[in-house]
Amino acid sequence: MNLYNIKHPEEQVTFSQAVRQGLGRDQGLFFPEVIPQLNNIDELLELPLVERSQKILGALIGEELPKATLDEMVKNAFTFTVPLEKVEDNIYALELFHGPTLAFKDFGGRFMAQALAAVRGDGKITILTATSGDTGAAVAHAFYGLENINVVILYPKGKISPLQEKLFCTLGGNIRTVAINADFDACQALVKQAFDDAELRQAIGLNSANSINISRLLAQVCYYFEAVAQLPKEKCDNVVVSVPSGNFGNLTAGLIAKTLGLPIKRFVASTNVNDTVPRYLKSGNWDPKTTVATLSNAMDVSRPNNWPRVEELFKRNGWNLSDLGSGMLSDSETEDTLKAMNAEGYVCEPHGAIAYQVLKDQLKAGETGIFLCTAHPAKFKESVERILGIQLSLPEALDKHNQLPLLSDEMDNDFAQLRAYLLK
Numbered sequence: 001m002n003l004y005n006i007k008h009p010e011e012q013v014t015f016s017q018a019v020r021q022g023l024g025r026d027q028g029l030f031f032p033e034v035i036p037q038l039n040n041i042d043e044l045l046e047l048p049l050v051e052r053s054q055k056i057l058g059a060l061i062g063e064e065l066p067k068a069t070l071d072e073m074v075k076n077a078f079t080f081t082v083p084l085e086k087v088e089d090n091i092y093a094l095e096l097f098h099g100p101t102l103a104f105k106d107f108g109g110r111f112m113a114q115a116l117a118a119v120r121g122d123g124k125i126t127i128l129t130a131t132s133g134d135t136g137a138a139v140a141h142a143f144y145g146l147e148n149i150n151v152v153i154l155y156p157k158g159k160i161s162p163l164q165e166k167l168f169c170t171l172g173g174n175i176r177t178v179a180i181n182a183d184f185d186a187c188q189a190l191v192k193q194a195f196d197d198a199e200l201r202q203a204i205g206l207n208s209a210n211s212i213n214i215s216r217l218l219a220q221v222c223y224y225f226e227a228v229a230q231l232p233k234e235k236c237d238n239v240v241v242s243v244p245s246g247n248f249g250n251l252t253a254g255l256i257a258k259t260l261g262l263p264i265k266r267f268v269a270s271t272n273v274n275d276t277v278p279r280y281l282k283s284g285n286w287d288p289k290t291t292v293a294t295l296s297n298a299m300d301v302s303r304p305n306n307w308p309r310v311e312e313l314f315k316r317n318g319w320n321l322s323d324l325g326s327g328m329l330s331d332s333e334t335e336d337t338l339k340a341m342n343a344e345g346y347v348c349e350p351h352g353a354i355a356y357q358v359l360k361d362q363l364k365a366g367e368t369g370i371f372l373c374t375a376h377p378a379k380f381k382e383s384v385e386r387i388l389g390i391q392l393s394l395p396e397a398l399d400k401h402n403q404l405p406l407l408s409d410e411m412d413n414d415f416a417q418l419r420a421y422l423l424k
């Protein structure tokens with residue numbers, strides 16, 4: 001697979017290089033030079049998730065990785081189910097939260113970990129990252145147990161929820177977690193200082209496991225196929241998919257699936273009040289405003305960093321951006337939606353609820369709607385319980401970690417100490 005830097009198309013890399021490097025020159029995003037048209041979609045839709053995903057990723061990545069290696073990577077990454085639940089007659093929820101950290105990030109994160117392990121070469125790798133909560137869990141679980149990859153996660157002591165802390169600080173093995181006596185910004189600054197230290201970077205093979213990594217997006221393509229595969233046959237003709245969007249990685253993956261030939265009629269980009277994209281699609285003006293904190297906090301993004309990839313796909317496919325649906329919900333509308341969904345018997349969390357309502361508002365007669373549920377309601381336990389007036393029980397995966405002792409080290413906000421710790 002060859003990829004080019006969207007900002008500097010003359011910069012071209014292989015899949016392995018793109019996975020190792022993350023970003024190109026000037027922070028440019030890598031994008032596949034060719035996305036093949038698959039001519040066996042019906043056959044693919046008959047296969048189970050893992051087998052189908054091996055074929056899709058094989059077609060995208062090509063012969064750069066031996067087939068057996070890629071097949072193994074997919075098998076190790078996609079170890080959980082993706083149920084499509086009927087919510088209304090013509091509306092379905094694709095539940096992407098049945099992985100170990102109960103969020104859609106398990107797909108991208110776990111596949112990226114496998115990809116990095118496969119292409120890293122001989123040297124050892126240290127993944128260093130700072131987390132204000134959720135990223136830590138996704139990274140820790142994705143890399144847990146991988147040989148010659150050490151993971152160090154910094155987080156602000158006492159400033160993440162006890163449940164979040166339990167989820168990634170109880171693993172041990174190749175995952176080390178450090179509670180820093182400072183805030184999240186300080187943790188991020190420490191990580192940045194480590195990356196700026198060329199000698200340290202070289203000595204421990206520093207890598208960031210950046211969320212912009214192309215391997216994540218490719219993995220996410222697979223669950224769009226799974227959604228259509230699970231739909232009743234008679235509902236497959238006019239499928240509309242609503243994607244709760246922040247950085248627009250998830251939507252990019254859906255558009256790649258459509259480019260491959262998956263029969264999706266159109267997409268709807270659903271946001272909270274941080275609605276740079278819905279406003280842009282209506283007015284043609286790119287006018288990001290100051291980011292506002294909302295209930296759907298993972299979508300509190302006003303400068304979505306994957307947007308150039310979305311535009312690139314529309315341009316290359318000769319599609320018109322006016323065909324991309326969009327809409328946004330305020331927090332009070334999100335609360336109302338959560339209540340209405342609960343009354344219909346479906347407990348959701350704020351991100352999925354936004355995707356549901358925007359879809360419902362725009363779905364036309366004869367269309368079948370799918371909205372993506374990107375996180376388990378228990379991940380947003382406080383708001384969901386407050387809004388719905390119910391008690392959510394912890395899913396087994398969370399409960400298991402909740403019972404285990406914390407294994408974190410503690411450190412002051414001191415780079416010299418961190419450096420010594422990393423070199424240990």
Ligand SMILES: Cc1ncc(COP(=O)(O)O)c(C=O)c1O
Nearest residue numbers: 245246247248249250298351374
């Ligand atoms: C629960 C949840 N929903 C939706 C999103 C938005 O996804 P994207 O940034 O790919 O648009 C995120 C992003 O982190 C998320 O965590």
